[in-house]
Every structure is written in structure tokens, then in C-alpha cells.
Amino acid sequence: LEDHLRQALKMEAIGRLAGGIAHDFNNITTVVTGFCELLLTGDLSPHDHVDAIRRIHEAGTRAAALTRQIMAFSHKQLLVQCALNLNTVVRDMGSMVERLIGADVAFVADLAPGLGPVNADPTQISQVILNLTANARDAMPTGGRLTVATANVELGDETVRSHPDVRPGRYALLSVSDTGTGMPEDVLVHMFEPFFTTKGVGRGTGLGLATVYGIIKQSQGHAEVTSRVGTGTTVRLYLPLIDEPPAVADGDGVRAEKGHE
Numbered sequence: 169l170e171d172h173l174r175q176a177l178k179m180e181a182i183g184r185l186a187g188g189i190a191h192d193f194n195n196i197t198t199v200v201t202g203f204c205e206l207l208l209t210g211d212l213s214p215h216d217h218v219d220a221i222r223r224i225h226e227a228g229t230r231a232a233a234l235t236r237q238i239m240a241f242s243h244k245q246l247l248v249q250c251a252l253n254l255n256t257v258v259r260d261m262g263s264m265v266e267r268l269i270g271a272d273v274a275f276v277a278d279l280a281p282g283l284g285p286v287n288a289d290p291t292q293i294s295q296v297i298l299n300l301t302a303n304a305r306d307a308m309p310t311g312g313r314l315t316v317a318t319a320n321v322e323l324g325d326e327t328v329r330s331h332p333d334v335r336p337g338r339y340a341l342l343s344v345s346d347t348g349t350g351m352p353e354d355v356l357v358h359m360f361e362p363f364f365t366t367k368g369v370g371r372g373t374g375l376g377l378a379t380v381y382g383i384i385k386q387s388q389g390h391a392e393v394t395s396r397v398g399t400g401t402t403v404r405l406y407l408p409l410i411d412e413p414p415a416v417a418d419g420d421g422v423r424a425e426k427g428h429e
């Protein structure tokens with residue numbers, strides 16, 4: 169691709185992103201100012217006060233989530249890598265994941281006993297799980313099942329043949345599967361690109377999977393997605409296993425990571 173064309177595409181993508189963010193924030197401020205005006209004019213019954221405050225609170229929470237997502241994407245967060253057990257992160261996030269997917273989606277955690285530790289930032293891994301959970305939820309508007317699983321796996325020559333940048337060796341696998349809409353080929357080929365979204369202005373930023381990809385690559389990992397329209401999607405993330413730190417004594421190594429949460 170010629171340089172100026174690449175630059176033009178980048179500017180177009182940034183323009184689209186800025187438009188999306190402006191749209192999102194505009195919706196949020198409309199909610200906040202609208203309900204504040206209603207509260208200040210005294211037109212609301214005491215019962216409606218609580219509802220108005222709840223709507224303002226929701227808007228604030230959405231603004232914070234949006235800001236976090238943009239910050240995570242622009243790598244403004246400090247990277248704190250440590251020996252981390254992915255099972256610990258999944259367990260800690262369980263209730264948040266359940267809240268995010270809603271009552272119509274069942275949550276199954278299938279965590280491998282004896283999962284080895286990886287070198288990663290717990291905040292970033294939480295971000296990865298949140299982004300994938302949000303996508304799974306969006307793909308299952310009428311309910312379904314979200315499965316988060318872990319496993320110790322070996323990536324051998326086959327994987328390296330199709331993905332020359334992957335080093336053969338032992339990895340911790342984190343997979344997130346949904347029983348949702350799945351992705352057609354023309355979405356699958358673009359899904360990791362920043363700003364690529366099929367969710368429409370103000371609904372998707374197109375940064376979710378790009379962020380996941382960036383985080384996994386930063387940790388020398390490997391990401392794979394399989395998807396079938398009408399059946400669902402599985403995202404598989406492989407992070408290189410590190411040698412078990414000698415301090416780990418209890419269960420599957422939960423204690424050694426506690427200090428980093």
C-alpha cells in the first residue's frame with residue numbers, strides 16, 4: 169500500500185472513531201443535562217427523583233467505561249507484568265461477567281486444575297475478558313451460553329506452519345465461546361482491525377478486538393478465532409507458560425498472584 173493511501177485510510181479511521189466517541193459522549197451529556205434540568209425545575213415527583221438520579225449515574229458509568237476503553241487502546245495504562253494464573257483472573261471477574269451478560273445468558277467457567285502461570289498484567293487480562301464478554305453478549309441478544317475455559321496446551325509445528333510468528337512451546341489457553349450470531353467471512357477478515365465495527369455509530373468503537381490483539385501480542389501470545397454464522401464464536405488466546413514460581417504452594421497457585429490484584 170502506498171504511503172499516502174495508508175495515511176488517508178488512517179485519517180479516515182481516526183475520523184470515524186472521533187465521530188463515534190463524540191456521538192457517544194453527546195448521548196451521555198444529553199441524558200445528564202436533561203435529567204438535571206428536570207430535577208432542578210422541580211417538575212418531578214419524589215419517586216421520579218430516584219429514577220432520574222439512577223439515569224444520571226448510569227450515564228456517568230458509561231462515560232467512564234468509554235474513557236477506559238480509549239485509554240486501554242492508546243496504551244496509556246502502566247504495564248505491570250507479573251506471574252499470573254489466568255484462573256484467578258477469571259474467578260475474580262465472575263460476578264462482573266455475569267452482570268454484563270444479563271440473566272438470559274448462562275455463564276460457564278471451565279477452569280483447568282493445575283493451570284500454569286503466565287507473564288501478564290492482571291489489569292490487561294481483565295480488559296481482555298471484559299471486551300470478549302461484551303462482544304459475546306452483543307452476539308446473543310436473545311440469550312445463550314458464554315463459556316470461559318482455560319487449559320495447559322502445547323503449540324507444535326502445525327501451528328507454527330500456519331502462523332510463522334508463533335514460537336512452539338507450552339502455553340496457557342484462555343478461550344471465550346458464545347452461542348451467538350457468529351461472523352461471516354467478510355467480518356472475520358477485518359475483526360482485529362482498529363475501528364472496524366458492524367455495530368453502528370455510537371454502539372461499537374471497533375477497538376475491542378484490536379485491544380485484545382495488542383495485549384496478547386505484547387505478552388508474546390497468539391490469538392485465534394473460529395466462528396460459524398448461526399452457531400457461535402470461539403476466541404482462543406495463548407500465552408506462554410513460565411516456570412512455576414517456587415513460592416506457589418496452595419491449590420493451583422492462586423496465592424502467589426493475590427498481591428498483584
Ligand code: ADP
Pocket residue numbers: 299303304307346348349350351355359360364365366367371372373374375376377378401
Ligand atoms: P466493537 O465490539 O466495538 O464493534 P470489536 O473490535 O470488539 O469492536 O469487534 C469488531 C466486530 O467483530 C464487531 O462489530 C462484530 O461484528 C464482530 N465480533 C466480535 N466479536 C464477536 C462475537 N463474539 N460474535 C459475533 N461477532 C463478533
